[in-house]
Amino acid sequence: MGAVIVITSGKGGVGKTTTTANLGVGLAMLGEKVVLIDADIGLRNLDVVMGLENRIVYDLVDVVEGNCRPKQALIRDKRYDTLFLLPAAQTRDKNAVTPEQMKKLCAELKEEYDFVLVDCPAGIEQGFRNAIAGADRALIVTTPEVSAVRDADRIIGLLEAADLGDPKLIINRLRPDMVKRGDMMDIEDILEILAIDLIGVIPDDEKIIISTNRGEPVVANDNGSLSGQAYRNIVRRVRGENVPFLQLYKNSSIFSRLKKIMGLSG
């Protein structure tokens, strides 16, 4: 029996889709059987980021409406044959699916796959409610900006109310140089407000943009990108491993504070 994990944020543009793609590929690289579900109906992106947009025949709405069987809609990844994508519909909107239908679909998929990752749309309305309906766990993505943190806090409250009470946090697009100058929130500031467990920190990296345009998630590239390494570490933590955090800060006192927060004593 697999696990259904929803990747959500509240705020748009913080990296949910990028994270879903990278986690999916990363898990498949380690041999796990993975399905990615794009729940952003009407504004689908996961297919583009994975480089699979030309292969879409059926989509999520086709599946819940019974026009096809789930297997017919799943698209196998180009590189990893244990990784599949269930794309969203582009010509419909989020009212085309109900939470009950999502719950049923996720329950069915997790019988056969080790991980079902649901890419949640921005917002707190029907799209969000659909995406969390079938989930066992939640990952919250935020950037180190006040507005994103505010939205993440709202989401955590809503997840608690929906009994998804122990979400883990991913801080994306951190710029250590700006943090050092005091121009950007640091990890401690964010954790003070959100007060949930941190599962990963991804530094801002140009290579992400390049990889998105190419449809090749960074996690698979062996070109020394810090963001790729960060995603690989998150993948291992999702599987239950205790992995030390990357040293993003050159200032050792900040890093040792970080280690202290994480409970990883030196």
Add this chain to the structure above:
Amino acid sequence: MSKYTVEFKGTKEGVTIYCQENAGFEEVLLDLAARLKQRAVFFGQSKVRIDVGGRQLTEAEQERLADVLAKNSKLVLAGVQTSAERTAEFSPARRRGETDDLKLENCKEGRSIVIKRTLRSGQSIHYPGNVIVLGDVNPGAEIVAEGDIFVYGTLRGIAHAGRGGDRSASVVALRLAPTQLRIASVISRAPDESALPNQPEYAYISDDRIMIAAVSTKFAL
């Protein structure tokens, strides 16, 4: 007007026998015996308290009371009380815990709710009384209380105390950093660029404005 010096009254606590203030003790005992004989069947084996008014009875006298009760009825004596105890039991001051050594001035009583968790953005509490939060109140969260608000954590959201017009209401927090503060009908916001305070503070109305003071100074409420 009863010609007897004792009177039976049913109260919340059960049956209480009141002894007339200025009557002599012997007369009380006689009347008690007579009344008990009349009423014993009615009261059966209930517990009963005897209120002896302003009298200070000796032990011997208390024993004689108990005796009369036992000889003339099946009532069970639960206790003897004096009028001093009687008022003390029921006065609001005694209920509050005031004793002769401690006078509680300037205190407010009211309903309270204790919330043992952090309030997140978008969550709000409306309560007809005092609100106590053991946790933080994040930006975007809201507390609206008719009474006072106490946050044992960092208050970063909106707090509205004294909703309903109580201008003596206050907002207290370990770290008072709300986006907006409201007491009764007065609204105030933190100055832009203010740093997070490093000591507990409270907010109150003075001269139609909201003032903030550190908790270590005397409460000016």
